[in-house]
Amino acid sequence: MVFTGYLNKIHIKSGYIMQECVQARHVPIRNKVFKKASVLNRASLLNYVVALLIILTMNFFIPRLMPGDPLQAIYGNEALLVMTPELQEELIHRFSLDRPLGEQYASYLLSLCRGDLGHSYYYNAPVLKVISGFLPWTLLLTGLALVISTLVGFLLGVESGSRRGRPLDQFLLGGIMLFSGFPDFFMGIMLLLFFGVFLSLAPLSGALTPYAGHSGLMLVVDLLHHLVLPLAALVLVRLTATYLLTRNTMITTLGEAFILTAKAKGCPERVIRYRHAGRNTLLPVVTAAGLQFAHLVTGTLFVEIVFSYPGLGSLLYKSLLTRDYPLMAGILLVLTVVVLTINLLLDIFYPKLDPRVAKCT
Amino acid sequence: MLTIKNLKASYNGLQILKDINLNLEKGQVLSIIGESGTGKTTLGRAVMGLLEGSCTGEILFKGKNLLTCPEEELRRIRGREIAMVFQNVEDGLHPLYSIIYQVMEAVLVHGLKDKKAAEERACEVLELVGLDNRRFLAYPHQLSGGEKQRALIALAVVNNPDILILDEPTASLDALTKAEIIAVLKRFTRETAFLVITHDISTAADLSTHMAVLYGGRIVEQGATGDVLAGPRHPYTRGLLRSYPNMSTTKDLQGIPGRMSHHVEGCPFHPRCTQRIQICAAEAPLPVVEGNRLIACHRGGIVPLLEVRCSKSFGPLKVLQDVECVLHEGETLALIGESGSGKTTLAKTIMGLLKADEEEIRLEGKKVTRRTIDFYQRVQMIFQNPGESISHRMNVLQAVKEPLDIHKTGNEEEKLERVRQVLNEVELPGDDDFLKKYPHHLSGGEAQRVAIARALVLNPKILIADESTSALDASVQAKILKLMMNLQEKRGLSILFITHDLALARKISDRLAVLLKGRIVEEGPTSEIIYHPLHPYTRALLDYAPLLEDRSVRPAGSRWARRACDNSLQAAPGLKRPPSATSKGCSYAHRCLAVKERCFEEKPELIACSPRKVACFYPQVD
Numbered sequence: 001m002v003f004t005g006y007l008n009k010i011h012i013k014s015g016y017i018m019q020e021c022v023q024a025r026h027v028p029i030r031n032k033v034f035k036k037a038s039v040l041n042r043a044s045l046l047n048y049v050v051a052l053l054i055i056l057t058m059n060f061f062i063p064r065l066m067p068g069d070p071l072q073a074i075y076g077n078e079a080l081l082v083m084t085p086e087l088q089e090e091l092i093h094r095f096s097l098d099r100p101l102g103e104q105y106a107s108y109l110l111s112l113c114r115g116d117l118g119h120s121y122y123y124n125a126p127v128l129k130v131i132s133g134f135l136p137w138t139l140l141l142t143g144l145a146l147v148i149s150t151l152v153g154f155l156l157g158v159e160s161g162s163r164r165g166r167p168l169d170q171f172l173l174g175g176i177m178l179f180s181g182f183p184d185f186f187m188g189i190m191l192l193l194f195f196g197v198f199l200s201l202a203p204l205s206g207a208l209t210p211y212a213g214h215s216g217l218m219l220v221v222d223l224l225h226h227l228v229l230p231l232a233a234l235v236l237v238r239l240t241a242t243y244l245l246t247r248n249t250m251i252t253t254l255g256e257a258f259i260l261t262a263k264a265k266g267c268p269e270r271v272i273r274y275r276h277a278g279r280n281t282l283l284p285v286v287t288a289a290g291l292q293f294a295h296l297v298t299g300t301l302f303v304e305i306v307f308s309y310p311g312l313g314s315l316l317y318k319s320l321l322t323r324d325y326p327l328m329a330g331i332l333l334v335l336t337v338v339v340l341t342i343n344l345l346l347d348i349f350y351p352k353l354d355p356r357v358a359k360c361t
Numbered sequence: 362m363l364t365i366k367n368l369k370a371s372y373n374g375l376q377i378l379k380d381i382n383l384n385l386e387k388g389q390v391l392s393i394i395g396e397s398g399t400g401k402t403t404l405g406r407a408v409m410g411l412l413e414g415s416c417t418g419e420i421l422f423k424g425k426n427l428l429t430c431p432e433e434e435l436r437r438i439r440g441r442e443i444a445m446v447f448q449n450v451e452d453g454l455h456p457l458y459s460i461i462y463q464v465m466e467a468v469l470v471h472g473l474k475d476k477k478a479a480e481e482r483a484c485e486v487l488e489l490v491g492l493d494n495r496r497f498l499a500y501p502h503q504l505s506g507g508e509k510q511r512a513l514i515a516l517a518v519v520n521n522p523d524i525l526i527l528d529e530p531t532a533s534l535d536a537l538t539k540a541e542i543i544a545v546l547k548r549f550t551r552e553t554a555f556l557v558i559t560h561d562i563s564t565a566a567d568l569s570t571h572m573a574v575l576y577g578g579r580i581v582e583q584g585a586t587g588d589v590l591a592g593p594r595h596p597y598t599r600g601l602l603r604s605y606p607n608m609s610t611t612k613d614l615q616g617i618p619g620r621m622s623h624h625v626e627g628c629p630f631h632p633r634c635t636q637r638i639q640i641c642a643a644e645a646p647l648p649v650v651e652g653n654r655l656i657a658c659h660r661g662g663i664v665p666l667l668e669v670r671c672s673k674s675f676g677p678l679k680v681l682q683d684v685e686c687v688l689h690e691g692e693t694l695a696l697i698g699e700s701g702s703g704k705t706t707l708a709k710t711i712m713g714l715l716k717a718d719e720e721e722i723r724l725e726g727k728k729v730t731r732r733t734i735d736f737y738q739r740v741q742m743i744f745q746n747p748g749e750s751i752s753h754r755m756n757v758l759q760a761v762k763e764p765l766d767i768h769k770t771g772n773e774e775e776k777l778e779r780v781r782q783v784l785n786e787v788e789l790p791g792d793d794d795f796l797k798k799y800p801h802h803l804s805g806g807e808a809q810r811v812a813i814a815r816a817l818v819l820n821p822k823i824l825i826a827d828e829s830t831s832a833l834d835a836s837v838q839a840k841i842l843k844l845m846m847n848l849q850e851k852r853g854l855s856i857l858f859i860t861h862d863l864a865l866a867r868k869i870s871d872r873l874a875v876l877l878k879g880r881i882v883e884e885g886p887t888s889e890i891i892y893h894p895l896h897p898y899t900r901a902l903l904d905y906a907p908l909l910e911d912r913s914v915r916p917a918g919s920r921w922a923r924r925a926c927d928n929s930l931q932a933a934p935g936l937k938r939p940p941s942a943t944s945k946g947c948s949y950a951h952r953c954l955a956v957k958e959r960c961f962e963e964k965p966e967l968i969a970c971s972p973r974k975v976a977c978f979y980p981q982v983d
Binding site: 256258260265268271275279353 | 451
């Protein structure tokens with residue numbers, strides 16, 4: 001810690017009484033600050049648990065509230081036609097459909113705790129296993145899209161905001177506003193047509209070249225080659241919100257009194273732009289990134305379908321086509337959990353960014 | 362060290378600073394005072410090179426012109442050689458960094474690589490400004506206003522700058538915190554030259570060695586702080602001081618008429634000035650050195666309207682012995698003294714109603730030899746007894762209109778209009794019923810106001826009020842005095858207020874002259890005389906000035922009562938007192954408690970004892 005050096009100095013300078021005094025007073029304050037921070041995390045954690053429970057409950061009730069037989073809702077009419085009574089019996093037993101609603105709910109939660117999201121009849125495998133094959137691709141795509149769009153949007157916003165009205169600002173503002181008009185799947189299609197079809201610069205589908213047997217660096221290159229277009233589609237569209245927010249916040253922040261103080265200190269332009277104004281601008285941007293994440297996930301689902309990217313989007317699409325209800329429910333649940341987790345992480349991270357949040361519980 | 366030459370600054374075509382010339386030396390604390398919007402902050406920012414508008418002229422710092430310096434060089438000067446603390450304490454610190462980090466940064470951005478050293482320096486300075494060392498790691502939102510101001514000061518002085526610019530360093534702080542901050546700032550005045558921008562005159566008075574008064578983008582008065590505060594010479598400075606609530610002055614608060622505007626040709630203050638002449642609107646006055654002051658005024662500052670020196674005796678009785686007094690524009694001079702001291706005689710002599718033995722009277726610098734009609738147009742008097750001073754045969758209209766008839770101003774209709782207007786000014790009804798009333802129909806207060814209206818109808822510059830309210834009850838008196846003070850504020854009426862009531866004089870006068878047996882024995886700023894009377898006679902008058910409590914039970918330490926019950930002032934034992942005043946010695950000697958042998962032998966001269974005059978061999982100092 002920066003401060004320790006100073007404490008030592010006091011020790012030498014003012015003798016032991018002063019030193020003890022400072023330490024005795026100083027240490028508890030630090031502990032207190034720390035404690036407060038952990039209290040905050042516990043409280044917000046509870047919020048997330050409640051949110052998760054509500055989502056789980058909805059996930060449970062919705063198929064059971066739909067008109068008709070839940071089994072019919074799951075397998076569709078065609079499947080029911082060929083189903084033998086024995087099979088139907090077994091399925092009813094498996095879903096606990098023959099027992100009271102409360103017990104059904106309890107067994108649903110219990111099986112979730114065991115990691116049992118049900119059985120995908122199309123893949124004939126446990127849902128969790130199917131999903132875990134697709135989830136990493138989605139996480140890779142969304143995660144990167146989130147990080148890159150926030151980062152690039154922020155940097156462009158800072159540069160643009162600090163040059164308000166000058167050519168670079170006007171160019172960026174115009175260009176980025178143009179992209180923001182497109183929905184992400186449309187952007188995906190355009191990119192695919194242009195770079196994939198006309199220029200043949202990028203592969204048209206998939207996440208890896210099948211059966212190529214790449215390993216090491218080649219694997220990474222191949223992976224990035226497949227990733228670049230869907231990622232670009234997501235980033236280009238998601239960029240706008242961050243960019244505009246950063247730019248506007250930058251402009252107001254640059255008018256604040258503490259910027260004047262920084263200038264009077266003699267800080268170089270770059271330091272003022274990033275350390276002073278930029279740091280302050282980061283706060284709403286991070287908040288907005290958390291809020292946007294849910295949108296980003298839905299956007300990813302569409303983009304994956306466009307690029308036949310083997311992520312949850314494609315899986316969800318397939319499960320819709322095949323009416324693989326347990327799989328569908330599983331995917332939605334997993335996505336929900338992912339979104340919640342990301343938001344929780346941001347909440348934990350945020351007080352480190354803004355000391356003012358740390359004090360209020 | 363810092364020289365500002367012909368600095369002009371404008372935003373969006375509006376010129377805020379017009380021709381500023383200033384000089385700041387090492388060890389000087391120069392305060393810039395003025396109302397908000399006069400360009401104080403603009404001046405500070407211009408020196409820092411942080412002005413958004415455009416500047417012309419020269420700001421020379423160590424021989425370099427800061428206005429033509431490249432930005433990178435300016436940046437290196439900022440914070441290291443010239444630092445500034447801005448006005449806004451609440452948002453002046455970055456909300457996301459700890460205090461110590463922000464102070465350290467100020468060191469680090471100027472090239473120091475060693476973080477440990479920067480940290481130590483930051484701690485040292487933070488301790489010097491009196492911030493509790495448990496607060497070093499705190500964030501701005503955890504600090505109080507006073508602590509933030511300390512941190513901001515630390516941040517500015519951490520590099521030992523040559524010049525520190527403080528923009529309203531004590532605004533929005535409570536009195537105790539303010540005093541602490543000023544004490545902190547004083548620790549740095551030896552090393553650093555300060556430019557203190559403030560509308561808080563008490564801060565300026567406490568902190569600065571020199572003072573410049575800024576109005577409408579021009580410096581109107583400049584001088585040593587003590588001189589400017591004791592005797593403001595520009596009407597604007599006087600207005601500022603009069604409207605500033607403080608514990609030093611005793612006169613009721615008065616404002617400055619009108620509002621500031623940047624679109625003024627000529628002297629920026631002339632639309633609000635009560636002594637403007639034609640040239641004021643035409644061209645801006647150049648600053649000129651006059652005595653201990655630099656002043657920019659076509660009239661050379663507040664003009665002495667009436668200068669009087671006269672002697673008068675009735676037979677062998679010398680009623681006025683070489684009395685000298687000066688009445689400035691827009692000022693109240695209270696003439697105090699017991700009955701028989703010659704107050705009324707002086708008033709009547711000035712008005713020419715009594716013929717003086719010897720007199721020299723100057724009106725606006727011109728010697729008055731004959732009381733012409735013009736003289737009376739400028740100088741009017743309200744007499745002691747209002748009921749008697751209005752002719753019983755004249756009704757209100759005739760009484761008030763008569764001066765207009767004599768001076769032949771306008772036709773009947775205009776005169777009537779003017780009468781109604783002036784009656785309205787003294788808050789009397791202007792309807793026909795009232796105009797037809799005779800003096801015996803009026804109450805004491807009404808009659809007095811009619812007398813005042815009669816005196817004011819000619820729009821005089823000087824009003825001599827001889828005990829004009831002593832016959833009235835206090836509430837009516839208060840109203841009438843408020844009216845006179847308002848007229849003084851609005852059109853710069855000068856009042857020679859003759860009274861025996863010190864408590865009253867204290868509230869309405871700028872200066873006080875104490876008259877004793879036809880001589881002025883003490884004269885000076887009212888607050889000075891009230892708080893630190895030098896002449897034993899003045900002290901005696903003060904001891905018996907009205908109080909709202911029992912004199913004998915006033916707690917120890919209260920200024921006047923202590924003196925009243927104090928018997929320590931005893932005449933030297935064995936001193937023979939003559940039964941009454943002798944022509945040879947001091948006229949107060951036979952009553953004085955501090956009398957010594959010499960007092961009976963010689964007459965003390967009125968000698969200057971800055972900022973006042975006193976005629977006593979042994980002035981009493983607390």
